[in-house]
Every structure is written in structure tokens, then in C-alpha cells.
Amino acid sequence: MRTAALIVFVSISLAATRAPVKLSVEPANPMLFGKGAKQLLVAIARYSDGSEEDVTGKTQFRSQKPAVARMDANVITAESNGGATVHATYRGLAAETTALVQRADGPPPPSFNADVMPVLTKIGCNGGSCHGALNGQAGFKLSLFGYEPDEDYEMIVRKHDGRRVNIADPEKSLILLKPTFQVPHGGGHLIRKDSPEYDALLAWLKGGAQRVPENEKRVVALRVTPPSSVLFGKGASRQLLVTARYTDGTERDITRTTKFQSNDDSIAKVSPDGVLTAERGGETAIVVRAPGIAAGAKVDVVLESRIVPTVASNNFIDDHVFAKLKTLEIPPSDVADDATFLRRVYLDIIGLIPTAQEARAFLADKNPNKRAALVDQLLERPEYADFWSLYWGDHLNNTKQLLYNKGPYVFTRWLYQAFRRNMPYDQFARELLTSSGNMYTAGATSYFPLMKKEEDLASITSQVFLGVSIECARCHNHPLEKWTRDDFNGMAAFFSQVRYKNAGPRNNERVLYVDFKRQFKNPDTNRVYWPKPLDGPVFATNNEVDRRELLADWITAPQNPFFAKALVNRMWRNFMGRGLVEPVDDFRITNPATNEPLVNELAKDFAAHGYDLHQLIRRITASRAYQFSSKPNAANRDDKMAYSRHYSRRLTAEQLLDSVSQATDVPEQYRSLYPGTRATQLPEPEIESYFLEVFDRPSRQLICERKQPPTLNQALHLISGDTIQKKIGDPRGVLARLVDEKRSPREIVEEFYLRTLSRFPDEDERAAADAAVSKAPDSRQGLEDVFWALLNSKEFLYNH
């Protein structure tokens, strides 16, 4: 087998005791608008090993032209128009940045949007559990995270007789009394009277609580500096800087008025002022929020410095995974042995474990390319098409609750044929999105069950094919993303022409046809929307075009920013146990991929190869990253997202039942289906099976990834349920046959291991099995007990 990675652990001395080699100042060349505008500076020292340290507090800053830009510690204040270079010095190193001051004839005009709204967002007034809730809180309703400043202004200044502001005595305004808890406030004590937030609100109230339309501007972009950073050692910290760009072209340092939130504060915390602190090794993202807009910054935390050995890459996947592991300084696990690879790749590609015969053959095979050859064989097996029909049945609501009794059979057949002949994925999406005809003959029309309205189809299409959740935007602008209700309605408008008519005598039989003239009207507002893809322009269309064709063209175009990425991420999750983006259908700026270059190159590669799913599977399974063992080394036990080891997960309900059936040679019998039908082949989820139910077969009424937490019913069923006990004791089963054939207990135990774990038992395991057999009243019973234990073992229950 390929050489095991050599892992060397070397402690290196702490950054503070070494000499830095380079100093830099952030941000580079800031622009300040208006007299008195401020900008924070951050100084970063870089060491020879590539690590960095925030040394702002220990750095001297000096402005070359204080009359233009004055320095107080690390804060620039704009004084007059012009440019001023700021020099920074730290331990003999120097760096500089040039501030450009504009419009400094006076202070920036007061603005509700720019001065007041950020405070409401930062202290949490407009959060979803406070006044940003759908119905507000205690009669006071704000738009969620400040998406609707006009409405918020009305609510604060005018609604309820303007009781929230007191122009005559600004300090007695309810909007100040409440968050300072001078009067009781259900949301608690949020700001102090000596805080900058209080000052900002008070200044605005003193100015007459104005909202002068020509002064109002909205944030069009947020820039976080640095967009990604690496922290070395627990407790290491670094200041993030946030710059807003407004509709009028001006910029402002809004670090102090931005809301920061860590996606995982067990890895890196962030203070209200934007200071990161390292907690635990790993990676996460910081969400930065200003009214109506959000952005993200990535953070990696490296706790201990380790030398990560250079491991040969099998393909570009490894280049990206190993680069990440180097950054995080996590040495990877060894490559898995043949038996582990064999079982893993069977489960991941065809959803079934290998038979004992297949396992013996593969383990004995001397061909150095046998892993790749095995993948090629599996892709051609009919079980491949069954397994992926099941996956897509889960994700496309293939259930009789939506498609009536016959629909799931028709749809499953369509899916099966698509995967059996490896239909390119762009064609797959197009056929589903644009199908018409009789629902009982044109299987792809199952994408459009009668019960789904335009809005449902907009939401599902975005989620399934684009990996983007826009459901939030059905009712309100998306709090974590840029999607608005207009975006949502624009997607819904692609589906307005889908209509049905009854066909034939059979109940519920319908024909899907296109009513070219039909427009999409939002049911709440009655407003007509034209089709508009996410991030795209409104489509100029007429009444002779099937809008779904336009959508399919846009979705499957090679330059579509979502389509290929969404699919490669889904496939990656299936093979690697965790999506590069999680949840797998929740791509957004504030939820970045753990390895952006990897997801990008996988997508590019997939599109370049004609959206060939087989090719993608070959690519992933050929990588060393896929082939890593799940056995942790001393340094990667806690890694859950860098892919330094394989992440095991429980077999799905269908994988488990099919594998138990195959291992025991006792198939399941499902009511009204052909004998020998496997769980993976069941066309819909209401076919009765206690085992499948208890192991979390999804209902397919919601589209979500399977969650498979252990439960009490499962534990009971494995211990004393009839599935396993019946199959191991069945007179037609494998044990009965081997006993009839007078095979020795040793041979039988070996066969059990190959049938369940795809490997031979070692001598300890043989001895334990012998002991268990000898403790039993007779050897048949003892062998049953060995079989039972194997089928209940974690090594069997998990795909590892």
C-alpha cells in the first residue's frame, strides 16, 4: 500500500520571543469622508514561519500631516481635505499607509440610516427574537436586522403618537429609556449611558430625530479586513476592521457600529468591537452585520505548531485538502487499508456492503490499480442506479403524499433510467425543470406535484439545484443573506405557466401543460412579478416562451455561479461525511465553504467534464483525502471539517437493512413488491417496514439531509427485535447452510467477518469468538451469538 505519512511533532517557540521579520498596517490607504470621520488602524507583525500577530497596542503611529489626518494612538481623525501618510514602527520594523480625506469642509450630514440603524442592529433591537420578530415585541416592531429603514423610521418616530421620541427632552425618549433600563424593558439592559451607542442615538434625537431623504444612503458593500486570518495559539487575538461602502460612493469605518457574530465560538470568539480570540483548533467564519447587509470573514485557529508532512497528491483535491491541513497544521491520518476502502466505496457508490466473495477477491487482487478498477465496476452496477434514485427520491419529494399511489413508481423508474445511463447532470436538471405531459408516463413531471405552488417550486429549485435557501425571503428579506422578497418572487415567476388538466378515467391522473399567458401574482400583494433568477437580471420574455426553459438555460449555463458547486458539495458530503458547505443546501456569504478553492475547482472540473457524475465520483474516490483512514492520530481527533481523517457515519436505514439481509442471506419481503426487492429499491417511503422507520427513513415531505441520531427504539430493535434475530436463526440463512455443510466454527466465524466487516478476523478476534462459542450450550447457538455481536457492532453499523 501507499507509504504511510510520516508525522513529526515539533513544538516551536512562542511568537513573542522571536523577532518579527515584517510589519504591515491595515487597512491599506483608507478613505475618510467628512471632518471628524475616524478610521482604526491595525498593525500586524509577521514572523519567519509565516505566523502573524496583532501588535497594534505596541506600535507607534505617527501622521506625516496632522493637519489633514490626526493620530490618537491607532485612530485616525479627518481634519481637512488631502492625503496623509501614517508611519508605524514596531521593534525596529516600519510600515505605512496613506489616508485620503475628502469632503472635510464639515462633518458628515446626520443620517438615520448611517447613524441610528447600525446601533439598533448592533445592540440587537431588531433581532428575530426581539423587535425584529414577525409581529415585533410588545407592540414595537422593527424590520429584521434593519432591512427596511423607511418602515423602522416610521415606527420609531411616528407610530403610536410618536411616544418613542421626545424632541423637547431627548434624554427622556423611550428609545433611550428602554435599552438603558431606566424604565422596565423585556429585552433587558442593553447599553450604558456612557456608551458610543447611547451618544449616537442621543445626537440624532437632539438633531430633531430627522430623516432627510437627500442625506440618507444605504450600505451597498461591506469589506472585512482581513477577509481570512489565521490565529496561532489559544488566546491569540486580532482586530477585524469593517468598512462600509454606501450608495453615494462614500465609505466609512463602521467597525465600532457593526454587529459581529462567530459561527462557532468554541473555535474563535469575537468581541462586540470585532476582536477575534482563538479558543480551539479549527476553522469558522465571523458574520458581520450592518443594517440590511451581511458579510463573512474566515478564521482558522492553529493551537499547536506541528510540522505537517508533505504527502503526495493523487489529484487536485489533495492539493487543496493538504494546503488546508498545512494552514491548520493538522497532520492527516494514514491511508485506509484495502478492506476499509472496499467497504467504504461500496457503501458510498452502491449503498451496499460487499459480499464475502467480493471481499475475498478484492483483498487477494494484486493489481496496483485495483481501487480505481473497483470504482469503475461499481459505477456500472444496477445497484448504483438504485442507490442514486433513492438519494434523489429523498431530495425531490418522491412520495405518494404528493404524487398519489402510482406516481412514485413512475418517478423512481425515470430516476433509475437516468442514473443507469449516467445522464449528464445538466440534462437531468433540465429534464426535471422543463417536463410536460401525463404524470403517469412522463416521470420527470413529478417535479411539479399539483400541491406545489409557484413559491414552493421557487424555494425547492433554489435549494436543490442551487444550494441556496431562499425560503426565508418568502415572508421577509433573508436575515443572513442578500435575498429579498423580490428575489423570491422573481424565482417563483418562472413557474407561473405550469398548469394541469385531468386526463383519463383514473383518479388523480393529470397532464401538465404550459399556459403561456399566465403571469405570477404574489398571492398576498397581488403584484405581478417577471421572472428573474437569483443574482440575475429580470428576463425579458413574452407569452410564447416556456419560462422554465429560460430558467433551465440559466441554471445549467457553465457560468452559473451556483449549479455545479451545489452538486459537487452534495456529492462530497455523500463520500466524505461532511459537506464543504454545511448545511449542504445553504450556500451564503455568511456561511463560507471550509475550503473555497476546493469547492470552486471541483465545480469547474465537473462542468468542464460535461457534468459527468461518474467522472466526479472517480475524481473524489481517487483522492488520497477520500482514502484516509478514520483512525485518528494524536493531533487530528478533534478535526471535524478539514478532512484530515475519514468521518464515519451510521449506515442509512436502507443500507443497514440491505446489508443485514445480504450478510445473512435472508432477504426482506415488502408487501406487494417482488420478492428480492431491496430496501434501497423501494419507490416510496410509506411501504411498511418497522426497521426502516426506526432507523430514520425520511418521509420525503420535507427536503433535508438525513439526520440519524441514535434512539431508544433502535437500540431495542437491534438487541431484541425480530429483524436480526430472525435472520441469523433462519433455516434458509447462511448459518444454517454452513452448519449443514459441516463447516468448522473457525471457517464460519471467518465467513461472518467477511460478510459483515469485509475483512478477516485477527487472532484475538478468533479467540474471543471461540470463547463465546464454547460458553454457549451448543456451537450453533454460540455462532449465532457471534453473528449477532458482529451485526450489532459499531464497525458494522458505521460506514468508516
Place this chain on the structure above:
Amino acid sequence: MPVSNHTSMFGRRDFMRIGSLGALGIHLAGALRAGAKKDVSCILLWQSGGCGHQDTFDMKPDAPLEYRGEFKPISTNVPGIQICEHLPYTAKQADKFTILRSMHSRENNHERAINYLLTGYLPLSTLEFPSIGSVIAKELGSKDGMPPYVAVPNTFPSYGAGYLGGEYNPFISGDPNVAGYKVRDLTLPTDVDWARVGNRRWLLDKMDAKYRALDANTDFDALDSFQQRAYDLMRSPAARKAFDIESEPSALRERYGRTPVGQGALLARRLVEGGVRFVTVAKGWLNYDTHGDNFNIMKKVLLPEFDRAFATLLDDLHQRGMLDSTLVIGMGEFGRTPKVNKDAGRDHHNKAWSIALAGAGIQGGRVLGATDSTASEVTDLPVQPEDLLASIYGILGVDTTREYQTPIGRPSRIVNNGHPIPGLLA
């Protein structure tokens, strides 16, 4: 400076609510009730598919025939309250329950409406909300080693724990009406005794101990803990007793009715006695969906079995002194259309329907809420699913202002802005 975070918010907020009276007094009452801390359990007789309110608890004998249907009202043991003639046993227990005639909902499709009723949230395609039973399981935990949430006979869509995670999914009882009923997998297979189990566990423990060194999966602790709980439950005489419906006198079993619903209600009572906190009892999935032949199906099947089960359960709980600590609810996800359709059926109607509530401090013998002359619209005391859930949680002592975080960090309250039904409690 923000001083808010989700974990500490709850305690502080509660304190402040108690401290600031006046408009916030309602929270004080809730807090005191929760503080009284009586262990209350809940049995939900679930009418999946939607039960016709005008054919049961909100009859309109003066409406035109095409609205009032075939059934006649009868008097109950409470003067002035009339219910359907096909609920004669229930009529004799009317002093023990409240009829709420003013439920209404925003969903008219079964799956979505059921999801709404059982979770208190309008369904989303991206997030599964936890059902009432799962929230109660999480908030109140297990008692006397019994699973806190049991689904009789089975779990159905929207019964689950959603984003709370499968630990809070219902334990599935199976159908107690089958001859020789045993709860599934609670007893060893006939050819396996505890000595064999010992041999098997010895071997399995050896295998797992070896494997755990080879894999860092964090599920394994939970897996082992459920395995242990399973063995404990199998060996627990109390659990065996609770599920042993065969030990009930056959006269009582007959009174409950030899139907899945009747025996389910009886089993539910035994489970509550044993320490289970929330039990759903259903005939199955969408049984009440009578788009055709409504009156025959109702009078021959659905109403007789509900009648015996519901009435006997109330009487039995009362006799045992358990009614004060057991909330009993009979309801479905919506009502049925006021006007009878051409197939002698009634279709979905979510603008008004009736439910029945009893026990746990609910004063019996009353009608709350009202509908118009054809039972089409609510005219008094409109109650939405959110309000119903707020009431149920309040009665069981669950703090409804508590907030969970979904896996993507979306805050989600136990109750989505619902208010307890005024006047429900005595």
C-alpha cells in the same frame, strides 16, 4: 454595550417580568403556576385527517339540511350543552371536559396543518420544528426510567423532534389492540435468554472497545447510552407493568372499546401512571378525512370508537384520582366544510373547528368560543394553534418564552407568539 446572550437571557428576563407588574402580570401568573410544580402529563387523542365539528361538538340543528347534515344533537349531563347523538358515552362525561369551538388555523392541507398543530409553527421546507411531545421530553425529561414521550400506536409525520434531534423522538408503542400485545422489542426473542444476552454483550463489548480506538466518531457515547437504557428498560418491572395491558380487567378493556383507539387510550393511562409525560393516541394516518360518505363512516366507525375511548378515559382517570394531573385533549388538524358535498362528504375546513380539553385544572362542563350559524367562521374567542400550544405548555409547566437555537443558529421560541387561551383554567 450589549449584555445579552441566549443562555442567560431566560433567567434574567423572567426575574424582570415578575418584578414589573401591571401589563406584564400575565407572565407572573404563568411563573407562579410553573412554580407550583405539580407533575402533569398529557394524553392527546389525535383525530388525524380532521374531524367534522358540526358532526360532533358544534352542532347546528337549525341550519339548513345541507349544512347540519344527518346527525341530531343529544343532551349531556350538563344542562344546556348538546353534542352529537353518536357520542352517547361522552355526553355522560360532559361535566369533566371543556368544548372549545373556536379553533382556527392558516393551513388547509393535511401535512402542513398537522405540522402546524403539532409544532405551533407554520411549516418551512428548510427547518423541521419539534412537536409538542418532543419539547416536553426535552424540557421535562424522563421520569421513573420511562421514555418521556410515547406514540401509540406509531409515529407519523410531524410527531418528531425536528431540529432538537432524535433523542426526543417518540418511543413507539405498537398497536395495543392486537391479541397478545407486547411493546415491540421490550422482551427478548423466545430463543434468547439473559444468559445468552450476557454472552452476546461480552463479545460485543470486546469488539466495540477495539473499534473505538480506531474511530473518533462522537455518536458513540450516545449509542452506548441508548443501548444501556434499552437493557434497563427491558429489565424494568415498572416498564413491563406499564405496557402490560393484558392485566387490565376485561370489563374495563371492553368499556374503552376493542379498537386501536380504545386500547390506545387505556395504554396511555397505564403509561402516564408509569411516568410517561406525553402520549399521542391515534387510529392511524388521515382516518378522519371523510370527503365522501362522511355520515356512514362517522357513525359506524370513527365516532363510536372515539366516544368509548374518550369517555372511558375521562371516567377512569377520574376514578383513579388522576384527572387532576392529566391533561386530555381530543382534536384533529382542522374541521370539515359546513356544507355537505355531492358525495355526502365534507372537505377540509380550517376557519373553525372544535376540540375537547379535560383534566389538569381545566374546569369541565363548559363551552368556550363560538361559531356562526353554519359553523363556518369563529365569532367568539378565536384560538390559533400557537395559543393552544401556549396553553398546553403552560399547564405542563414548560416555560413558553424559552428559546432554542436551531442548527444554523436561528433563534426559535418554544411557542411562536401564542397566548394561553383565556378562561381555560378554572
